[in-house]
Amino acid sequence: MFWIIKIIKKFIKLLHSNVNPTEIAGGFALGSIIGLTPLFALHNILIFFLIIVLNVNIGAAFFGMLIFAIVGACTDPIAHWIGYYLLVTAGSLTPIWSSLYNMPIVPFTKFNNTVMLGSMVISLVLFVPILLGFKKFIIFYRKSLQEKVLKWKVVTIIKSTGIFKLYIRFRE
Amino acid sequence: MKLIRWKAVIPILVLTIIFVVFGIFLRDRILKGIVISTGESIFEAKVEMESFKTSLKDSSIEIKGLQIADKSDVWKNLVHIDRLAFDIRLLPLFSKKVAIDEMALENLRWQTKRATSGKLPPKKEKKINKKKEKEKKDSFASKLFESVKKKAASEIEALPVTQNLQNIEDNIKSFDAKKLVSSENLQSRQRIEDLTKGSEDKYNKYKGEINSLNVEKQAADTKVLIDDLKGLKVETIADIPKVQDAISRISTQKKSIDATVSRVTDLQKEISTQFADTKQLALEVDDLIKADYNNLLSKVKIPGVGEEGGIAKALFGKMWYDRVDKVLHYIQLARKYMPPRKEKEEKTMYPRAKGVDVVFHKKEKLPGFSIQKISLSGTTGGEGKDVKDPVTVAGLLSHLSSDQKVYGKPTGLDMKGDTAGRIYKIDGLFDHTSDIPLDMIGLGIKNFPIGELNLPQNDLLPKFKRGGYDVDSKFTVRGDELDCMLLLTIKDIIFEIEETSNELKKVINEIFESISTIELRARLYGTDGNLKTEIDSNLDNIISDKIKSIYGRKIKELEAKVKAELNARINQEKEKLMVEYNKRKEELMAIVKEKLGIVDEQKKALTAKADEYKKEIDNRKSAEQEKAKEEIKKGVEGELKKLFGN
Numbered sequence: 162m163f164w165i166i167k168i169i170k171k172f173i174k175l176l177h178s179n180v181n182p183t184e185i186a187g188g189f190a191l192g193s194i195i196g197l198t199p200l201f202a203l204h205n206i207l208i209f210f211l212i213i214v215l216n217v218n219i220g221a222a223f224f225g226m227l228i229f230a231i232v233g234a235c236t237d238p239i240a241h242w243i244g245y246y247l248l249v250t251a252g253s254l255t256p257i258w259s260s261l262y263n264m265p266i267v268p269f270t271k272f273n274n275t276v277m278l279g280s281m282v283i284s285l286v287l288f289v290p291i292l293l294g295f296k297k298f299i300i301f302y303r304k305s306l307q308e309k310v311l312k313w314k315v316v317t318i319i320k321s322t323g324i325f326k327l328y329i330r331f332r333e
Numbered sequence: 334m335k336l337i338r339w340k341a342v343i344p345i346l347v348l349t350i351i352f353v354v355f356g357i358f359l360r361d362r363i364l365k366g367i368v369i370s371t372g373e374s375i376f377e378a379k380v381e382m383e384s385f386k387t388s389l390k391d392s393s394i395e396i397k398g399l400q401i402a403d404k405s406d407v408w409k410n411l412v413h414i415d416r417l418a419f420d421i422r423l424l425p426l427f428s429k430k431v432a433i434d435e436m437a438l439e440n441l442r443w444q445t446k447r448a449t450s451g452k453l454p455p456k457k458e459k460k461i462n463k464k465k466e467k468e469k470k471d472s473f474a475s476k477l478f479e480s481v482k483k484k485a486a487s488e489i490e491a492l493p494v495t496q497n498l499q500n501i502e503d504n505i506k507s508f509d510a511k512k513l514v515s516s517e518n519l520q521s522r523q524r525i526e527d528l529t530k531g532s533e534d535k536y537n538k539y540k541g542e543i544n545s546l547n548v549e550k551q552a553a554d555t556k557v558l559i560d561d562l563k564g565l566k567v568e569t570i571a572d573i574p575k576v577q578d579a580i581s582r583i584s585t586q587k588k589s590i591d592a593t594v595s596r597v598t599d600l601q602k603e604i605s606t607q608f609a610d611t612k613q614l615a616l617e618v619d620d621l622i623k624a625d626y627n628n629l630l631s632k633v634k635i636p637g638v639g640e641e642g643g644i645a646k647a648l649f650g651k652m653w654y655d656r657v658d659k660v661l662h663y664i665q666l667a668r669k670y671m672p673p674r675k676e677k678e679e680k681t682m683y684p685r686a687k688g689v690d691v692v693f694h695k696k697e698k699l700p701g702f703s704i705q706k707i708s709l710s711g712t713t714g715g716e717g718k719d720v721k722d723p724v725t726v727a728g729l730l731s732h733l734s735s736d737q738k739v740y741g742k743p744t745g746l747d748m749k750g751d752t753a754g755r756i757y758k759i760d761g762l763f764d765h766t767s768d769i770p771l772d773m774i775g776l777g778i779k780n781f782p783i784g785e786l787n788l789p790q791n792d793l794l795p796k797f798k799r800g801g802y803d804v805d806s807k808f809t810v811r812g813d814e815l816d817c818m819l820l821l822t823i824k825d826i827i828f829e830i831e832e833t834s835n836e837l838k839k840v841i842n843e844i845f846e847s848i849s850t851i852e853l854r855a856r857l858y859g860t861d862g863n864l865k866t867e868i869d870s871n872l873d874n875i876i877s878d879k880i881k882s883i884y885g886r887k888i889k890e891l892e893a894k895v896k897a898e899l900n901a902r903i904n905q906e907k908e909k910l911m912v913e914y915n916k917r918k919e920e921l922m923a924i925v926k927e928k929l930g931i932v933d934e935q936k937k938a939l940t941a942k943a944d945e946y947k948k949e950i951d952n953r954k955s956a957e958q959e960k961a962k963e964e965i966k967k968g969v970e971g972e973l974k975k976l977f978g979n
Binding site: 199210213214215216237240241244245248249255258259260262263264265266268269273274275276277279 | 335336337338341342345424427428429679680682685687688689690691692693694695698
């Protein structure tokens with residue numbers, strides 16, 4: 162539970178920081194792939210690798226993982242439907258899948274599981290929209306919402322409490 | 334903006350290398366965990382190993398002390414293997430395919446005792462069950478399995494034979510001949526009552542009739558008449574009319590007496606006819622007593638000892654169904670992990686906890702799992718097994734694969750052992766290469782000691798002291814059709830007969846003392862929802878006959894009791910009837926005789942008197958005639974004298 166709070170804290174800190182929105186959005190989008198697909202999958206090792214090696218924000222990546230893990234739990238039936246269509250119903254794709262299934266390494270991705278394939282497709286399709294959309298959101302937030310949020314009564318109350326002091330400490 | 338975080342590249346590479354190195358060093362542990370997890374998922378019981386060693390040089394794996402627990406008896410092992418060794422082909426592993434050319438299994442045992450329970454922890458069990466719930470429950474194998482279970486539950490009864498024996502014992506003990514006889518409406522008793530009343534009525538009737546004849550009065554009248562005629566004599570001719578009149582009166586009286594005699598004689602004849610010879614009567618009553626006896630006997634029967642095959646089913650049914658159940662479980666596993674499919678099927682779907690796994694088949698490629706040859710060696714003995722002289726077995730399991738259509742060959746099993754005349758043989762064929770899958774497991778056992786048969790305890794069968802058994806069984810599933818057969822012969826049997834005071838147990842002991850061979854034939858065949866069973870044994874006839882002979886004696890005793898009771902009740906009444914009957918007959922005959930005597934006497938007296946008077950009349954007539962003659966003669970002489978002088 163604490164690690165969830167830690168991730169959220171870090172993300173709030175990010176929002177109010179000067180980190181490049183592209184880096185944040187990139188991390189968030191890559192994290193969404195891990196969140197939307199089953200965790201213990203081979204492709205996620207590659208995504209983790211990309212998160213570390215590419216110049217994207219790791220905190221945003223973890224935040225993206227968290228958010229889209231919740232979303233992913235709800236999209237599993239849709240993922241299954243998409244995966245079933247691609248693997249079973251679409252007969253024209255069978256030779257491709259058959260070849261992939263008998264190749265080295267590829268079977269370890271568990272692409273032949275309907276939920277896995279479906280969620281991979283969803284995550285890839287949503288990758289670019291998430292990346293661009295989140296980048297826009299960060300820019301908008303920093304420009305328009307940051308000041309207003311700080312003026313909210315709730316924020317004012319929190320400011321006067323020990324929690325805000327903690328928040329300031331974290332900000333620093 | 335920099336695209337690559339160069340600072341992180343090297344640490345990542347270093348971490349990856351460390352991870353790979355650790356992986357290589359810890360590969361044994363990791364792989365052991367994977368194998369145990371997979372094994373527990375398949376067998377739903379604990380899988381344990383003493384050691385798990387891999388060698389990267391020759392890609393070999395060696396497992397020592399492998400124990401797979403039996404989920405149906407968690408304190409026993411399904412299999413216990415001392416050593417399992419094989420080389421695994423490296424390249425197919427990269428395609429997630431396990432291909433093994435040759436595997437050796439050393440010292441394989443089964444049903445050995447475990448030191449600890451083989452039950453999985455509840456969390457793991459729950460996880461596996463949850464996974465299995467999502468998997469195909471409507472598969473043919475599951476349906477057939479459930480069908481067999483349902484059939485077994487409906488067929489296996491509590492031992493009906495001991496219940497029947499107990500019923501027989503109870504019936505015999507509670508049998509009350511007196512109650513049975515007294516409660517019955519006996520024909521013989523009824524007849525005796527009728528005859529008694531009948532004879533009484535007849536007696537009264539005939540006595541009445543005889544009395545109505547009033548012979549005494551007639552005798553008195555006769556006496557009066559005779560007295561009246563006492564002084565009457567024929568002294569003169571003038572008396573003759575009087576005497577003739579008397580004779581006429583006598584004649585009239587005689588006629589009346591004759592009529593009486595005739596009636597009495599008729600009555601005598603009637604009495605003689607109506608009161609027939611008591612022998613006839615006794616025979617009639619005896620016939621009715623016999624009829625009553627047979628009727629009562631019909632109520633003293635031996636209850637049936639069950640339907641044909643009932644004893645065999647009760648004694649061996651559970652053992653048979655348990656064996657079928659167990660073998661079907663393995664066939665179910667075979668069908669699950671070597672699933673049959675149609676030739677044209679390019680892919681097969683397997684429901685999983687999440688989604689569906691689609692397996693794509695390509696003929697030229699290797700199946701997901703294949704072992705070309707497994708050399709087996711083992712023994713029928715093992716830890717915790719009461720086997721005095723175990724048989725060493727050896728054999729081969731060939732062409733084990735997860736996709737026989739792709740692999741191209743069926744899986745075969747052939748394992749046998751022969752030690753001091755004791756033979757153990759298992760053979761099997763799992764052929765899923767054609768559209769109709771065929772799975773067959775055969776087991777042959779010869780000359781094994783009876784102690785190793787593990788028959789379930791029951792009230793009927795005493796413990797075996799000595800004996801040997803042979804088994805010839807075959808379990809076949811072709812498509813969705815099941816055909817399981819068993820031939821079990823238990824020979825040279827000596828039972829452990831315990832002394833007992835319990836009557837029922839004595840009977841059971843007597844039954845089994847004479848049995849030296851038991852043969853059982855069992856067959857279970859058909860399709861899901863249409864299974865048929867046949868269980869037959871020589872015990873059914875032997876036990877039925879024995880029960881009938883044992884209880885036959887007891888039944889004879891009961892029959893004798895019934896007969897004695899019936900005779901006691903009826904014979905008394907019968908004797909009474911005979912005596913009274915005879916008495917009445919004799920009495921009536923005596924009365925008739927007496928009456929006849931009286932009328933006879935009267936008749937004689939009257940006849941004598943009539944004769945006397947007739948004689949007197951005749952004498953007088955003669956005398957008068959003589960006198961007349963003399964007078965005429967004198968007269969004539971006188972005239973003549975007158976006429977002719979002297």
